[in-house]
Amino acid sequence: MKTVKSFAKMKQNKEKIVMMTAYDYPSAVLCEEAVIDMILVGDSLGMVVLGYDTTIPVTVEDMIHHTKAVRRGAARTFIVTDMPYMSYHGSLDRTLENARRIMQESGASAVKLEGGSSVADTVFRLTKAGVPVCGHLGLTPQSVGVEGGYKVHGKLKGEAEELLADAIALQEAGAFAIVLECVPRQLAQIASETLSIPVIGIGAGAEADGQVLVFHDTVGYGNHHVPKFVKTYGNASAVISEALKSYRDEVKNGQFPGIEQSFTMNEEEIPSLYGGKQQ
Ligand SMILES: Nc1nc(=O)c2c([nH]1)NC[C@@H]1CN(c3ccc(C(=O)N[C@@H](CCC(=O)O)C(=O)O)cc3)CN21
Ligand SMILES: CC(C)C(=O)C(=O)O
Numbered sequence: 001m002k003t004v005k006s007f008a009k010m011k012q013n014k015e016k017i018v019m020m021t022a023y024d025y026p027s028a029v030l031c032e033e034a035v036i037d038m039i040l041v042g043d044s045l046g047m048v049v050l051g052y053d054t055t056i057p058v059t060v061e062d063m064i065h066h067t068k069a070v071r072r073g074a075a076r077t078f079i080v081t082d083m084p085y086m087s088y089h090g091s092l093d094r095t096l097e098n099a100r101r102i103m104q105e106s107g108a109s110a111v112k113l114e115g116g117s118s119v120a121d122t123v124f125r126l127t128k129a130g131v132p133v134c135g136h137l138g139l140t141p142q143s144v145g146v147e148g149g150y151k152v153h154g155k156l157k158g159e160a161e162e163l164l165a166d167a168i169a170l171q172e173a174g175a176f177a178i179v180l181e182c183v184p185r186q187l188a189q190i191a192s193e194t195l196s197i198p199v200i201g202i203g204a205g206a207e208a209d210g211q212v213l214v215f216h217d218t219v220g221y222g223n224h225h226v227p228k229f230v231k232t233y234g235n236a237s238a239v240i241s242e243a244l245k246s247y248r249d250e251v252k253n254g255q256f257p258g259i260e261q262s263f264t265m266n267e268e269e270i271p272s273l274y275g276g277k278q279q
């Protein structure tokens, strides 16, 4: 199993880190088979699996439920689980308890939380308690209500400098990696060169130390809006849709089930037709 040390070494050796989200048993099995370096059980599951408009409604319970399934499917892969909306902003006790549950009950290897300097102290306390923490800067979807939408972050010098300061604060607080979402590629390059910990980009260009994408976006599954930074490598929806239509047609026209999908008993065991008294 890879560890936080493996990811630090990969950065040193300039080997790209491949992260992919997964939310259930079969997707986790496929990720492990594909030798994905690190699985993210993202709170994006609220959008792509549960059908919410944002990640705001996702709960700690949801994250644990899905991480358990992912862990069963990927026993040997490093799993990062998102701490959901407001689960790390109350008292330190409550934050630690939520992280404890995610680690102990679901088998996550680490947690991820959104924000910079404002959560640096939280990152420090979690790390000191023995919880590996991944940061998340740039577009932070849990702040969609405050921001008023999803947009590219750090396009102006002031914003870019603030983001770099936040990244350094997270690194100093003990984060083992940082996800950088929806920022200009030049800023991601500077962040990757400045930080000693890996920077994993999503919509952040090719210079980051690694990449992460949402499973459903990557394989083409679902009818949700796909952000501009996504490259879709398959058409899972079309494959599934074809299968469902064929199934429907074959039931309607009697082709399914065939003799191969049926069980047969010996002639002499077949009862005479029901209807009258059978004695
Ligand atoms: N399916 C899915 N993929 C994701 O990458 C993803 C989620 N869901 N949910 C959680 C967050 C939210 N993310 C998002 C959502 C929307 C945009 C978006 O609409 N971006 C605009 C660009 C905006 C601009 O140009 O300023 C786009 O057109 O892609 C970006 C990231 C990324 N994450
Ligand atoms: C988009 C990634 C980085 C994420 O946080 C998620 O999938 O929830």
Ligand SMILES: [Mg+2]
Pocket: 042, 043, 044, 055, 082, 141
């Ligand atoms: Mg997330």
